[in-house]
Amino acid sequence: MARILLFLLVVLFGTSCFNEPDCIVTASTAIKIDFKQIKTNSTTLAKTVADSALVFNSVWVSGIDTAYIKFVKDKTYNSITLPVDPRVKTIKYIFNIRSTSGTISRTDSIQFSFSSESRVIAPRCGAYTYFLDLKVTSTNFENAKYKLVSNRLLKNTTNVQVFF
Amino acid sequence: MCKSFFSILFFLLLSLPSVSQEKVRLRLDTVRNKYMPTGLRIGMDVISLIRSRDNSLKAWEINFDTDFSRYYFTVDYGYWATNQMLGNGNYQNAGNYIRVGADINLLLKDPDKNMFFFGFRYGISSFRESVQYQNNSSYPGFGIITGNETNNNLSGHWIELTTGLRVKIVSGFWMGYTGRLKFAPSASGGGKLTPYDMPGYGIIEETPYWGFDYQLFWRFGWRKPIKRSAKN
Numbered sequence: 001m002a003r004i005l006l007f008l009l010v011v012l013f014g015t016s017c018f019n020e021p022d023c024i025v026t027a028s029t030a031i032k033i034d035f036k037q038i039k040t041n042s043t044t045l046a047k048t049v050a051d052s053a054l055v056f057n058s059v060w061v062s063g064i065d066t067a068y069i070k071f072v073k074d075k076t077y078n079s080i081t082l083p084v085d086p087r088v089k090t091i092k093y094i095f096n097i098r099s100t101s102g103t104i105s106r107t108d109s110i111q112f113s114f115s116s117e118s119r120v121i122a123p124r125c126g127a128y129t130y131f132l133d134l135k136v137t138s139t140n141f142e143n144a145k146y147k148l149v150s151n152r153l154l155k156n157t158t159n160v161q162v163f164f
Numbered sequence: 165m166c167k168s169f170f171s172i173l174f175f176l177l178l179s180l181p182s183v184s185q186e187k188v189r190l191r192l193d194t195v196r197n198k199y200m201p202t203g204l205r206i207g208m209d210v211i212s213l214i215r216s217r218d219n220s221l222k223a224w225e226i227n228f229d230t231d232f233s234r235y236y237f238t239v240d241y242g243y244w245a246t247n248q249m250l251g252n253g254n255y256q257n258a259g260n261y262i263r264v265g266a267d268i269n270l271l272l273k274d275p276d277k278n279m280f281f282f283g284f285r286y287g288i289s290s291f292r293e294s295v296q297y298q299n300n301s302s303y304p305g306f307g308i309i310t311g312n313e314t315n316n317n318l319s320g321h322w323i324e325l326t327t328g329l330r331v332k333i334v335s336g337f338w339m340g341y342t343g344r345l346k347f348a349p350s351a352s353g354g355g356k357l358t359p360y361d362m363p364g365y366g367i368i369e370e371t372p373y374w375g376f377d378y379q380l381f382w383r384f385g386w387r388k389p390i391k392r393s394a395k396n
Contacts, residue, residue, distance in 0.1 A: 126252035
């Protein structure tokens with residue numbers, strides 16, 4: 001009998017905390033690109049990866065008529081987060097990188113393709129589109145100059161590292 | 165935290181039967197026909213029917229079990245359809261499920277066939293689901309992200325550990341409950357919508373998932389149970 005009473009208590013306790021889903025939304029609609037550089041120690045020849053600070057004259061995103069990022073004096077970027085257009089399956093970014101002397105020193109571009117899926121998180125959180133299968137479809141960066149780190153677009157997650 | 169506590173207690177209780185079996189040894193008057201079923205019990209889940217009064221859920225479940233001495237072969241068959249308002253849209257699903265498994269009765273010598281049992285189930289579900297929602301894009305110029313996805317032919321399976329009581333109320337009529345610890349869910353056949361709520365199981369990404377049925381049973385016997393004695 002004691003065992004049964006214990007069991008009844010357990011059941012009552014269990015029903016009180018039934019299946020409460022967590023409301024954690026990790027979906028992102030932007031690609032995060034980090035700018036890196038490889039430094040070589042002159043004595044040990046050991047290579048290390050460090051952040052690279054870039055100055056942009058402008059950054060263009062396909063589907064947006066104006067520059068998404070414009071030049072701001074003394075503003076440098078070691079990482080940028082650029083939106084994807086959910087209405088299409090590819091997105092192209094053009095970087096006009098400014099030299100310290102103030103003239104445009106180079107223009108780079110990178111184009112991605114991606115797919116999407118829908119996920120219901122919980123009734124009170126709702127449903128979200130998760131972008132995944134991110135691929136670089138074209139770029140003027142050499143293969144060794146960029147690295148796809150994560151092919152899913154998630155909050156606070158770097159997708160691509162570009163080395164300068 | 166809450167679930168973890170419940171899980172630990174549940175598994176502690178699972179270990180109790182082996183202790184009690186050592187203490188009470190039943191001797192059968194005869195071993196002949198020991199495992200011949202004596203009847204079929206047919207039941208229904210009351211909680212599903214009560215919850216179906218709400219427009220967000222339509223569900224029913226019927227249960228069958230038959231005895232093989234202290235062991236019961238069980239089959240549950242049910243239907244489950246939800247229509248849930250989301251924070252940014254709407255989600256619907258509908259489908260049928262079946263669970264097959266066995267229970268072990270710890271009250272074997274009870275003359276009324278009352279049960280305090282532990283068991284397991286293997287569940288299979290066939291269902292469809294759809295979702296409609298809207299979200300803002302990270303760049304306003306890209307407009308609103310709209311989702312309208314449907315999975316028409318999903319199938320899935322899972323495993324359950326169960327425990328519960330069956331208490332005879334009047335001749336031929338039992339009431340009881342079944343608590344379910346569901347785990348190892350798997351669903352296949354999904355398209356652009358990740359399967360969310362599997363009939364018979366619940367939210368697929370939540371594991372373990374708890375279930376609780378309050379059941380009414382009617383028993384149709386065709387043979388009297390073998391008399392048992394507690395004497396060694």
